[in-house]
Amino acid sequence: MELATFLIDFILHVDKHLEAFVTSYGVWVYALLFLIIFVETGVVVMPFLPGDSLLFVVGAMCGVGLMSYPLALGLLFAAAVLGNQSNYTLGHYFGPKVFQWEDSKLFNKKAFNQAHEFYERYGGITIVAARFMPFLRTFAPFVAGVSQMTRSKFTLYDITGGALWVGGIVTAGYFFGNVPFVKAHLDKIIWALILVPGLFVLLGAWKARRKAAASV
Secondary structure (H helix, E strand, O other), rough: HHHHHHHHHHHHHHHHHHHHHHHHOHHHHHHHHHHHHHHHHHHOOOOOOOOOHHHHHHHOOOHHHOOOOHHHHHHHHHHHHHHHHHHHHHHHHHHHHHOOOOHOOOHHHHHHHHHHHHHHHHHHHHHHHHHOHHHHHHHHHHHHHOOOOOOHHHHHHHHHHHHHHHHHHHHHHHOOOHHHHHHOOOOHHHHHHHHHHHHHHHHHHHHHHHHHOOOO
């Protein structure tokens, strides 16, 4: 319970926690940030870490000189790409072992073929778009690995999505994070970064279910 309370407080007040860490530990903040982004994107059981809000706050701190903008940008981009690669590898390696292919009642050959075909055709945009969606960005690379999306195609979109996600949000924080209105309403902005993409995902899932039900 205490851990959950701390995580919620950290997510909603990441700016204060991060500033306190910089004040106390200096350059070690870069290692902490690398670890958070890597774990959020690279470990499928850690979808709740505050990726978007963290990147925005990092940009804001770079904007006032508390952190180095190019160093933060480079390290967080590397963490995002390597995290996705790790997640893809886990899915690629453990997916077949969990399902045990045709010998398992859990394995559906038709469903697997459909997932594989989907990721080969639309996996690129899925990997890129999922970067901006909490929870989905953790599961998308894992599913890509399970469905055996080719590594070369995955890597291309992993790098593209990572650059857009990290570069876009950190830069937005750099230029706008210290605007008085933004600072005064940062908690609401963080909630928006968490909830708005989630609502789009739920709406898309609802529409897909309706379409599937209508075609039956």
